Amino acid sequence: MVPSPPSYPMHLPRFFPRAVPALASLVALALAGCREAPGDAGTPDAPGAASASLASVLGGSSPSTVPASSATPPASSAVADPGTDAAAAATPPPPLPEEELYPTTLEAQREALYRRMTAVLRLDDQKLSAVRAIFARSKVLGQGNPALAKYAMTRRECREARERAGVVDADKPVCGAPNMVPLYDPAAGQTEADARACIDRYEFPNIPCEHPVVWATAREAAELCTAVGKRLCDAHEWEGGCAGALHAPEDEYAFGKERKISRHRHNDKREITWAYGSEKNHARCATASRKTKGCTSGGWRRCGTNAYPSGAFPGCVSPLGVYDQHGNVAEHMNLPTRPQELTSAGGMGYTEMKGSWFIFSGFEAHPDDCRWRAPDWHATKIKDHNSHGNYHLGFRCCASVTSSE
Template identity: 55%
Template sequence: MMLRILLILASLTTPAAAQTLAQQNARMFEALDRVHNLSARELARIKEIFAASGVAGQGNPAISVHPLTPEQCAARIPGGPSSYDNARNRRICGDRYMAPLYDPATQRPEDAKACIDMFEFPNIPCTYPVVWIKAREAAQVCAAQGKRLCDAHEWEGACAGALTEPDYRFGAGSVAAMRSWHNNKYAPTKNWAYGSSYQRGVCAADSAKSPGCAGGGFGRCGSNTYPTGSFPGCVSALGVYDQHGNAAEHMNLPLAPDQMTSAGGMGVTEMKGSWFIFDKYRAHEDWCRWRAPYWHGSQVMSTGSHANYHLGFRCCKSVD
């Protein structure tokens, strides 16, 4: 297993400036197929989504400067990247590198009705996360694998260490009113994946923006992320990594019960977590159950949904 992981990492380590985005994505697709055992149809659909985007990938390889290489990431993990694989979780979730979502106070992992990717897509440890992807495209990539975009409360429960019942306050009348009620409810007990207070140096949040990156642009802003799982201490009690730092993440915020992805629907966009310069510039709150303002908001499936250099995603999956 360790040899297999090292071979996968080797396929992802061509110097960034030597690659085109298409070459970078091709290597990622190869690793994605090997690790997650995709069908030919699933892989073809994912390739189609990325090709149609033209910018989705691990960042502009001409200007991205990553603080760590995949090999350096592997050396930081006790037991190596393969130690993140968990046979029990694989049995429950039906895929590698997924974690069951449940409430440890009243449930066992086997009671979980949903699972979440342990890492940001492509959900392979010691791999740079995908960015420059719209919420619509993220939802399509998840669906191509038999997964779905996570509902906001699922991501929050994964981070906080306990999945609670959905509590979206659908009758509040607006996204802002829903957010205000929710944040006021959880603020007294706020926590981060790693503990009860914000700490620098624990997560992948000490990188830097590219020179000249004022607010965005594929040609100006490098995705200077860390390989996923580089910070073994940046993990929740449910075993989910990098929910603070690295890439911010697209989620689904339902405005009605039938808009939960866990119910087969789709609502509006919600951005979760912090990003790769957060230890240097703490731009907003990022505790686990905090819901952000309606930044760049749209319907999840809008063709105009937002994408940028530090915004990625992870997937959830309903299980029997």
């Protein structure tokens, strides 16, 4: 059954122990769009107060100067849910619980994230416990080192940008879960009803205007997808979600071939397109942030995750409705070398990193078109305990659709 449209304010009494007494009722809260007091968001390492400009929160350094205009979503990016009749779409969701809360410790950051995941994604106790257990095993997994992170945009600024653009993400019945879209090939005459897989609209935790989770190893990314009832996407699913057409696995992989040969064959014949169109335009996506000063090759104590909230750029969306496949954080995916290694077949293959990241307007490290496959950077099996994770690397999940026939 598809969840009803978000109604987060009903959870606010539990999540807002310091809520402003003047709020007369939860209904009034929803109607007024009020938010929690900033808490410790005013610290030097958290985003600024509501009156702060975007320029004041970018910070850090970059290999080149990025025009200030590229730090905000294009004003002409007004979109309804791709493939959905806008008139039939649901109304925009209210502000996230504790929208302006930016804790200064990793533990507090995680707890606030769990609360929002429970409120927005309706996680039950079993799923939340599984998520907590995975986070608890890591010293770094979260939304970036809170002592260093200077997010390029706040949750509130993200929400306001989406409201100005008229963004509405309607539930997709075939997916049976919030914030997912079906994968199919319109050029082959398929429709949403033909989909056999769905993909998250947003980077994990798959909540619009929430900051993506980073520092997950490939193994932890796969475990977290499983914990919430999904799976890590196969590379061709991510690519199809970006390009707007899902192709069959046998057409997308040279199974049995050496990875380098398989990659070359794929890249040589690939369609070159971006989620937003046929011409590259980094300004449409979350690419104009900065690295932390002193951040070189990486490291928890040197590199802040200066990303944007997911979905903050309404123009950076694919024809199927997937956001941020260019910019923000790069993403773990599964690369199968044999059919049985497809996660959609219940298996697990090798690591693959997809997309670009939050400084790409100033430092274009590699191609970032939808169907490009990377060299074997930090290549391991997905299940390897030593698989890679870093400050600008996140992930998103997919789920198989069971045929009703």
